[in-house]
Amino acid sequence: MTSRFENVKNIFIDSVERNNYVELESAQHNYKLLEKSLDKPLKMILLFGKPGTGKSMLLNKLYHNLKESREIHYFDAPILSEKEFLRRVYEAITDKAVPNELRVNFDGLLRFCQKLKGEREIVFLLDECQLYSEALMEKIRLLSDTRVIKFVITLHKTENEDIIAKQHFKTRIWEVIELSNASEDDLYIYIQKKLIQKGFVEISNMIKKKHIRFIYTYTYGNFRESNKFLYTLFDIYEYFDENRPHKVSTEKLSKKFLEMTALKLGYIDG
Amino acid sequence: MDNMRELEKRWYFYRAKESLRSINIVAFMGMMSLASYYTYTQVDVIKNLFNENILVAEAKVEPKKVTVEPIILAKIVEKPVEEHLKSTKVADVVLASKNEGLDGSTLHVVALEPVIPIIDMEKESRKVTSKKRVYKATRHNQTTQRKMVKAKASTYLTASELSTIKHEIKRKSRVASRNTENIKKINLNGSSVNYIETMKKKFKRSKNPRDALLLAKAFYEKKAYSQSEKWALTANKIDSSNDESWHMFAKSKLKLGQKNEAIKILESYYKKSHSPKTKALIVKIKTERL
Ligand SMILES: Nc1ncnc2c1ncn2[C@@H]1O[C@H](COP(=O)(O)OP(=O)(O)OP(=O)(O)O)[C@@H](O)[C@H]1O
Numbered sequence: 001m002t003s004r005f006e007n008v009k010n011i012f013i014d015s016v017e018r019n020n021y022v023e024l025e026s027a028q029h030n031y032k033l034l035e036k037s038l039d040k041p042l043k044m045i046l047l048f049g050k051p052g053t054g055k056s057m058l059l060n061k062l063y064h065n066l067k068e069s070r071e072i073h074y075f076d077a078p079i080l081s082e083k084e085f086l087r088r089v090y091e092a093i094t095d096k097a098v099p100n101e102l103r104v105n106f107d108g109l110l111r112f113c114q115k116l117k118g119e120r121e122i123v124f125l126l127d128e129c130q131l132y133s134e135a136l137m138e139k140i141r142l143l144s145d146t147r148v149i150k151f152v153i154t155l156h157k158t159e160n161e162d163i164i165a166k167q168h169f170k171t172r173i174w175e176v177i178e179l180s181n182a183s184e185d186d187l188y189i190y191i192q193k194k195l196i197q198k199g200f201v202e203i204s205n206m207i208k209k210k211h212i213r214f215i216y217t218y219t220y221g222n223f224r225e226s227n228k229f230l231y232t233l234f235d236i237y238e239y240f241d242e243n244r245p246h247k248v249s250t251e252k253l254s255k256k257f258l259e260m261t262a263l264k265l266g267y268i269d270g
Numbered sequence: 271m272d273n274m275r276e277l278e279k280r281w282y283f284y285r286a287k288e289s290l291r292s293i294n295i296v297a298f299m300g301m302m303s304l305a306s307y308y309t310y311t312q313v314d315v316i317k318n319l320f321n322e323n324i325l326v327a328e329a330k331v332e333p334k335k336v337t338v339e340p341i342i343l344a345k346i347v348e349k350p351v352e353e354h355l356k357s358t359k360v361a362d363v364v365l366a367s368k369n370e371g372l373d374g375s376t377l378h379v380v381a382l383e384p385v386i387p388i389i390d391m392e393k394e395s396r397k398v399t400s401k402k403r404v405y406k407a408t409r410h411n412q413t414t415q416r417k418m419v420k421a422k423a424s425t426y427l428t429a430s431e432l433s434t435i436k437h438e439i440k441r442k443s444r445v446a447s448r449n450t451e452n453i454k455k456i457n458l459n460g461s462s463v464n465y466i467e468t469m470k471k472k473f474k475r476s477k478n479p480r481d482a483l484l485l486a487k488a489f490y491e492k493k494a495y496s497q498s499e500k501w502a503l504t505a506n507k508i509d510s511s512n513d514e515s516w517h518m519f520a521k522s523k524l525k526l527g528q529k530n531e532a533i534k535i536l537e538s539y540y541k542k543s544h545s546p547k548t549k550a551l552i553v554k555i556k557t558e559r560l
């Protein structure tokens with residue numbers, strides 16, 4: 001017997017997919033900033049924030065919204081070797097495949113881009129830029145100096161990378177959009193909308209503000225952490241629904257299950 | 271399944287602990303309110319005897335002080351107050367309290383004076399015995415409390431449940447140390463497909479980078495290098511400080527024919543980590559000994 005909670009918990013598996021995007025006030029605000037800065041004469045745009053704050057999600061949405069109306073390319077996984085990176089950029093611009101035995105010459109590419117000035121404006125979205133090497137980042141900057149290619153990059157900050165990153169980017173003309181964790185209210189809306197979008201209205205009615213407060217105390221509104229919390233919570237629901245259904249009430253969330261989740265994830269110790 | 275039962279037991283244990291704490295708090299609050307009730311009623315008697323003036327002052331009385339200070343204060347105004355009490359002359363009392371100033375401390379004296387022994391010697395000896403009594407009382411309280419808690423806890427847990435928990439705790443450390451063996455055993459006994467499926471399920475639940483890394487290793491051994499690359503990356507995203515995930519990622523890249531990429535990744539990681547193992551791996555790859 002499969003429980004309906006199995007489908008509920010799967011909503012909270014981490015995935016960067018456009019149709020999972022939830023329109024939160026903060027996310028919408030950042031999205032609009034992002035769209036606006038694409039029209040400014042900036043060379044690069046940086047999406048910056050702690051892991052799990054929705055950078056990839058935003059980039060993904062931007063790509064799908066604009067791919068019909070602009071020249072836009074999206075590298076969702078980092079391409080670490082320079083050779084491979086230049087090749088992918090060249091192929092994206094020219095729409096021609098580079099034969100295997102050849103490689104793209106960087107100076108050539110630069111000159112090629114300069115020639116396109118005034119004719120084309122191409123946007124590249126690069127996710128996970130913290131993985132790119134310093135040398136490759138320098139080439140990316142040089143490419144953006146041509147004003148033909150505009151890069152939007154995401155970079156996740158860890159505590160000590162924070163300062164380095166900021167110093168690093170201050171010297172250039174950057175637009176920096178910083179993403180942060182959700183507020184308690186946003187977390188509430190996030191969870192409600194996520195459930196309702198997938199048709200689990202009844203389940204969404206089970207979740208009250210005080211439950212959100214409980215979750216928030218442990219996840220601080222981080223999307224990834226909160227997803228993990230809810231996944232685990234509904235995993236517990238699934239188990240009880242299958243094995244001891246009399247213990248499962250669909251009126252409101254069970255305090256016991258919430259606490260079990262916190263225990264399981266190590267937020268509290270028993 | 272068993273995991274869930276174990277988790278539930280942990281939760282029972284956690285609940286028992288929490289309720290123990292709240293019982294302690296309730297008991298403490300109860301005692302406090304009893305104490306303040308007692309002092310309040312004492313003050314009340316006198317409040318009835320005297321006029322409004324004192325009533326105003328009385329509002330300032332802090333019950334805590336009342337219970338702490340009586341013995342010392344008694345010395346200062348022993349007799350006059352007793353007289354007041356006997357005579358219940360309003361004016362006199364007002365005078366007396368004016369002398370002392372209208373703050374709370376005067377009132378303590380007034381309030382508690384009658385119960386305080388008159389002779390100093392006796393006072394001293396009583397002090398000692400009363401201390402003892404208090405001590406005994408609290409000890410008694412503690413034991414009854416402990417009993418109470420036990421009784422309360424068993425409404426949450428049956429005796430057998432309690433005993434299994436104890437058992438469980440003892441076993442936990444042993445189980446933990448056996449965990450790694452278990453994983454290996456599964457690997458050897460079951461087919462590798464089975465192992466991979468089990469691990470995938472496990473990872474889905476745990477989101478533990480170790481599980482992802484084990485999966486990466488399993489795929490690597492099966493020569494499914496793009497899978498092992500993917501899982502190493504997953505492990506690395508959760509915990510990027512783990513050497514192994516970097517190594518696994520690079521080794522997979524190497525096997526996928528991306529030698530330069532593999533070296534680049536390791537070198538960039540080595541810059542940060544200075545891990546000798548990483549260094550060794552770089553050398554190994556560069557000299558084609560892998
Ligand atoms: N606006 C949103 N709508 C729906 N889900 C979101 C939203 N923002 C974040 N999430 C959820 O949070 C998860 C983490 O977000 P995301 O992967 O975008 O974080 P990130 O900032 O890119 O993290 P990292 O720095 O680790 O790459 C996503 O899998 C997604 O499920």
Ligand SMILES: [Mg+2]
Nearest residue numbers: 055056127128
């Ligand atoms: Mg991301």
